[in-house]
Amino acid sequence: MLVARYQTRFVRPPNPSAQHLRCFAQPDGDLSEVLPYLNTRLKGYEFCPAPPSLTLKYRAKMITLTAHEIAINIVKDQTEAEEILEWLRQEINATWEGRGEIVPSFEVATPPRIFEIFKLLPHTNCRGCGQPTCLVFAVQVSQGAQGFNDCPHLDQENRRKLREYLRQFHLLD
Template sequence: MGEPMLLVGYSKKIFRPDCNPSFASVHCIASLNEDVGPALPYLNAVLGGTQYFSDPPEVMFHHRGRLIKVAGREIAINALKDEEEADLILEWLKTEINQAWENRAAITPCYTGKVKPKIIDILRLLPKTNCRKCGLPTCMVFAAQAMEGGKCAGDCPELDDDRRRQLSDYLAGFTFE
């Protein structure tokens, strides 16, 4: 059988952002029991991180509109619906980290991130009505959050099906599902 798991356990903290405690979404910080730093270049290669930092090792991912940071001893996830969603993503990441580590002999480690989507390309696909139906003050703010992975095409109620598909396809080039 393979070697033992690299990441065995973690403890998590769920909280609302200090800057706006009225936000419906929550954030999660998981403190890892083991240091997964050595696995991060392999995890980055498998999952296609948007940013990679070597010292200390840290990789950023976009996953289903969430921004996720994985560091040696910590995982941070933004804009979660609830604690249940945090648990699902943490367990998924735990599996991905352990599989990447176990299969590292067959994986070429990656020490760079993907290029970010361009805010202007996102804005071109938005209705530019500043309707605020998404909960944000302007389409530009929406585009900035989409560029960082905090919003996805489905979060704009004014998009028609064609534009929603175009925006979703564009952002999918920078994310993984």
């Protein structure tokens, strides 16, 4: 097992109105070697070989892994951070144990196409998602900055299609 536990700390962003936290976790194992394998398995958003770092998008969050630290840009509380870190711990350990079967990747995944997201939105520009237009919201979703469930007006069928489309990029709510 590469990672058994973490030490975590939480930081509130400098903006006084911010409601979220940033989470920094130190794993008890060195992640350097597992990162290219994890990049293959989880389709990383950014990968840097030296020094090794991998950025993932998950549940509309940016998660950056380096040799000795995992940073999650937005969490609402400690419980949410612990859920994400536990998911990551399992992914890291499964990847490490199965690395003999995985071709390491030093590339980044193709991002989702904005139009594929936009075409499934209601096109009313109602601002209910916090964005001025559905197109801006589609950009946000494509970058992992918001989840598709932030649009309260998606019908069931398009919600299902968006989930299916974004699943391949690991951009799920």
